[in-house]
Amino acid sequence: MSATKSNPRQSWSVSASITSKRTSNPIRAIVDHIKVKPNANKSMISLALGDPTLFGNFKIHQSCTDAVIKEVTSYKSNGYPPSTGYPHARQAVAEKFTLPEAPLTAQDVILTSGCSGALDMCIGVLCNEGDNILLPRPGFSLYQTCADSKGIEVRYYDLLPENNWEMDLKQLESLIDERTATVVMNNPSNPCGSVFRKQHLLDFLAVCERNHLPVIADEIYCDLVFSGNEFYSLASLTKTVPVLSVGGLAKKYLVPGWRLGWIFIHDRNDIFAAEVRDGLNSLSQLILGPNSVIQGALRDILHNTDESFYDETRAQLEANAKLSTDILSKVPGLKVIVPQGAMYVMIGININEFKDIPNDIVFTEKLLGEESVMCLPGSVFQCPNFIRIVFTSPPEVLQDAYNRMTEFCARHHV
Structure with a gap:
């Protein structure tokens, strides 16, 4: 009879993983600690969530809804798609977004669960634990969340409000060392609403080329650009710097909940070679690909939507941006950085002009509690000492919110 094996586990001891402990959302880390309650005598207006569907005034085109209904009733897309996406869906995306200066084939496209899924995969494939990544400041908080969860050191490069939030390229370059794996560039910007000039992007690419630094280009807002500005795909401006660009349906088509994003692999000189492509393929297998029904409807959505839908969406956003700028730029104590695209405006708070507001967190707490x-x-x-406003609400809601902000600032101004 064999001896009984001793059991070293004499009691329950179950801990959360290191990955989970180092994963946090910077927005939640601050907002969840705001204990002030809204003023019960005034209706709540949220200008905080970057979801264009929140108030019902931005809706996807009926033809896109019809395409999804047709796909659902066909019963052709109810199974597991390939983890990188259906070949016909990848082909539809490649045809839509290919450019002579930045050609795409279906093999250069990976479909993902939303643009956030695309970002997580790009960071995961280029960075090892202990590497560092360059992120914009201010920038979308999910970049940090993805990096922190993987044990990647975050280094922030500054965007300059006095230059319409262009990158401080000298400061950016000073952050690069032998463990810098990649840089994230966001254009048009969340939270800034900025759109980079062509020359500025060329200057940025020159820094990347000098330092042999691949780029993750977050271009989810590429089609939401206002009059007088022009969007340039980063990959269209270089033949030498390898770029992973990400985007999706969420913003242009006003359907963030459909969870359909993509990665474009732009690599003219095989710097990524097979290894990065294989790595992305492996990472795609973690969740076995994005929504199959939306993939099935993707060709119709991308290629058959009436152009007027895009024009009307941009016009509505631009009108809301102008309304926001016109009103808030006249409020003492606030400084508006005029948005050039996307759906956000950043507003500086001149702290020394307020008698009892020492910083941006107190500003938002008091604004919530009083108005x-x-x-x-x-x-x-x-x-x-900035605040971010999402201007996708109906104009009458924005007007009400801005009137309250005007009264609030007047009460607290010195």
Whole structure:
């Protein structure tokens, strides 16, 4: 009879993983600690959530809805798709977004669960634990969340409000060392609403080429650009710097909940070679690909939507941006950085002009408590003494919110 094996586990001891402990959302880390309640005598207005569907005034085109209904009733897309996406869906995306200066084939496209899934895969394939990654400040908080969860050191490069939030390229270059794996560039920007000039992008690419630094280009807002500005795909401006660009349906088509994003692999000189492509393929297998029904409808959505839908969406956003700028730029104590695209405006708070507001977090707390208007403090984007406003609400809602903000600032102004 064999001896009984001793059991070293004499009691329950179950801990959360290191990955889970180092995963956090900077927005939640600050907003969840705001204990102030909205003013019960005033209706709540949230200008904080970057979801264009929130108020019902932005809707996807009926033809896109019809395409999804047709796909659902065909019963052809109810199974597991390939983890990188159906070949016909990848082909549809490649045909839509290929450019002579930045050609795409279906093999250069990976479909993902939303643009956030694309970002997580790109960071995961280029960075090892202990590497560092360059992120914009201010910038989308999920970049940090993805990096922190993987044990990647975050280094922030500054965007300059006095230059319409262009990158401080000298400071950016000073952050690069032998463990810098990649840089994230966001254009048009969340939270800034900025759109980079062509020459600025060329200057940025020159830094990347000098330092042999691949780029993750977050271009989810590429089609939401206002009059007088022009969007340039980063990959269309270089033949030498390898770029992973990400995008998706969420913003242009006003359907963030459909969870369909993509990665474009732009690699003219095989710097990524097979290894990065294989790595992306492996990472795609973690969740076995994005929504199959939306993939099935993707060709119709991308290629058969009436152009007027895009024009009307941009016009509505631009009108809301102008309304926001016109009103808030006249409020003492606030400084508006005029948005050039996307659906956001960053507003500076001149702290020394307020008698009892020492920083952006107190500003947002007091605004919520007194006026029931919610916006995000700039600190969640690593940019203190700014606030971010989402201007996708109906004009009458924005007008009401801005009137309350005007009264609030008047009460607290010195």
